[in-house]
Amino acid sequence: xxxxxxxxxxxxxxxxxxxxxxxxxxxxxxxxxxxxxQQRYGPYLVGPHGLLQPLADILxxxxxxxxxxRGADRWLFTLAPILSVTAAFAAFAAVPWGAETTLxxxxxxxxxxxxxDINVGVLVVFAITSMGVYGIVLAGWSxxxxxxxxxxxxxxxQMISYELSYATALAAVILLAGSLSLRETVDAQxxxxxxxxxxxxxxxxxxxxxxxxxxxxxxxxxAPFDFPEAEQELVAGYNTEYSSVRFxxxxxAEYINMTTMAAVAxxxxxxxWHGPFLPPEYGWIWFLVKVGAILFAYIWVRWTVPxxxxxxxxxxxxxxxxPASVVNLIVTAALxxxxxx
Amino acid sequence: MPETLVFYxxxxxxxxxxxxxxxxxxxxxxVMLLIASFGALAGLYIQLEAPFVAVAQIIIYAGxxxxxxxxxxxxxxxxxxxxxxxxRLHPLRQPGIARFGAMLGLLLVVQLAWALxxxxxxxxxxxxxxxxxxxxxxxxxxxxxxxxxMFAFEATSILILVAMVxxxxxxxxxxxxxxxxxER
Numbered sequence: 001x002x003x004x005x006x007x008x009x010x011x012x013x014x015x016x017x018x019x020x021x022x023x024x025x026x027x028x029x030x031x032x033x034x035x036x037x038q039q040r041y042g043p044y045l046v047g048p049h050g051l052l053q054p055l056a057d058i059l060x061x062x063x064x065x066x067x068x069x070r071g072a073d074r075w076l077f078t079l080a081p082i083l084s085v086t087a088a089f090a091a092f093a094a095v096p097w098g099a100e101t102t103l104x105x106x107x108x109x110x111x112x113x114x115x116x117d118i119n120v121g122v123l124v125v126f127a128i129t130s131m132g133v134y135g136i137v138l139a140g141w142s143x144x145x146x147x148x149x150x151x152x153x154x155x156x157x158q159m160i161s162y163e164l165s166y167a168t169a170l171a172a173v174i175l176l177a178g179s180l181s182l183r184e185t186v187d188a189q190x191x192x193x194x195x196x197x198x199x200x201x202x203x204x205x206x207x208x209x210x211x212x213x214x215x216x217x218x219x220x221x222x223a224p225f226d227f228p229e230a231e232q233e234l235v236a237g238y239n240t241e242y243s244s245v246r247f248x249x250x251x252x253a254e255y256i257n258m259t260t261m262a263a264v265a266x267x268x269x270x271x272x273w274h275g276p277f278l279p280p281e282y283g284w285i286w287f288l289v290k291v292g293a294i295l296f297a298y299i300w301v302r303w304t305v306p307x308x309x310x311x312x313x314x315x316x317x318x319x320x321x322x323p324a325s326v327v328n329l330i331v332t333a334a335l336x337x338x339x340x341x
Numbered sequence: 342m343p344e345t346l347v348f349y350x351x352x353x354x355x356x357x358x359x360x361x362x363x364x365x366x367x368x369x370x371x372v373m374l375l376i377a378s379f380g381a382l383a384g385l386y387i388q389l390e391a392p393f394v395a396v397a398q399i400i401i402y403a404g405x406x407x408x409x410x411x412x413x414x415x416x417x418x419x420x421x422x423x424x425x426x427x428x429r430l431h432p433l434r435q436p437g438i439a440r441f442g443a444m445l446g447l448l449l450v451v452q453l454a455w456a457l458x459x460x461x462x463x464x465x466x467x468x469x470x471x472x473x474x475x476x477x478x479x480x481x482x483x484x485x486x487x488x489x490x491m492f493a494f495e496a497t498s499i500l501i502l503v504a505m506v507x508x509x510x511x512x513x514x515x516x517x518x519x520x521x522x523x524e525r
């Protein structure tokens with residue numbers, strides 16, 4: 001076992017560790033930001049400024065009794081949360097989060113920051129995130145409860161509707177970068193226009209970025225598109241019958257999915273780890289800052305915008321978002337063709 | 342050696358899952374097993390150095406089509422097939438139909454055997470490793486699709502469009518025209 005292999009393993013371990021912590025931190029950030037938006041403190045008692053609150057939450061959930069409704073399907077009821085969280089973790093495997101680095105001269109050849117560098121990375125992320133819906137749908141179906149079933153049904157309809165716009169927005173970026181690799185897409189965004197404006201695709205694809213973000217919110221089932229768990233109508237939606245750790249896996253999968261969504265947005269639209277002031281070795285700091293900013297926007301939107309009505313969601317997805325993304329793709333394709341010819 | 346091992350593992354999974362699909366009483370399990378089978382197939386494509394095909398398999402079949410299947414199964418909420426409900430009078434269980442089905446099955450086996458023997462005669466699989474890498478490139482797939490196989494591609498799209506329009510027409514209720522105003 002050489003050093004390089006060990007370091008690669010270390011990077012994979014670190015990515016996993018950061019993802020787990022991202023979900024815990026996001027729970028904290030969500031409650032804190034929500035608190036401030038509602039003019040209160042949010043969690044404040046456990047640890048300094050309530051920082052240990054996620055730990056307390058997890059401990060509490062671990063202590064709870066695991067329940068399974070009598071009419072529930074034994075296998076699928078157990079499988080559903082596992083599928084959810086596996087898909088969430090697996091999707092991040094194709095996301096690079098830092099430039100190539102030699103770890104300050106420790107290695108002869110540079111090593112890539114990220115779990116795997118796949119030449120069809122964008123598609124892999126898309127494929128695996130689209131598998132995440134099974135966890136929710138199965139949870140809804142196997143619980144044998146009307147609220148759960150409705151939540152699962154809504155989720156599958158919503159995912160199908162917004163996946164199209166999401167993929168079409170991605171396709172426009174792929175056209176610009178001329179590559180399906182996330183790493184190459186990020187590197188295509190290095191440098192500046194006129195020496196000041198960073199060459200990020202968000203400036204070339206403002207509409208695409210907005211479509212991506214909206215579809216991303218819908219894909220991760222966040223408010224204002226949180227129909228699968230709409231409290232006022234469905235108790236808690238697809239996870240109504242879950243308790244203890246099995247329950248905890250669903251929000252965890254949701255927060256990891258959010259992180260993946262934000263990381264992919266950073267890679268595709270915001271120039272990934274490229275940014276001013278910092279040497280490329282420290283590019284991952286920029287990456288973290290950008291992901292953090294997007295995640296903050298996610299939380300901000302959740303506590304600002306009320307939930308849509310279900311038919312509004314469907315109409316918006318099919319009659320506005322999807323046509324807009326198609327127009328965006330066609331215009332981008334025409335411009336790329338015209339400028340390259 | 343590990344490659345061969347992985348191949349047999351994936352192939353076994355694909356065949357086993359597919360066989361179990363038709364053996365399930367509960368349609369939900371059938372759907373899940375079919376997804377597992379698609380996943381194993383995607384793994385086989387990766388072994389063939391065609392990552393794009395593998396990912397497309399996951400996105401289109403496992404990610405999109407099977408979600409629709411699941412949706413339909415859930416909407417219909419099909420009850421478990423009951424052994425007591427075995428219906429001798431069902432049109433599909435008439436002896437004539439059953440014999441026809443058996444003949445078709447036999448035909449399939451013969452066809453597969455013939456294809457396998459042919460493949461063994463030809464020897465190596467069509468196209469060498471370098472060809473496989475070229476096919477896997479998305480650029481090449483796109484170019485071939487929109488030049489050499491243009492007609493087939495467009496004909497398929499029209500076919501799908503026709504099927505879609507047909508489905509919408511069939512699913513439409515008679516009083517849809519009157520109810521349209523209320524739906525908003």
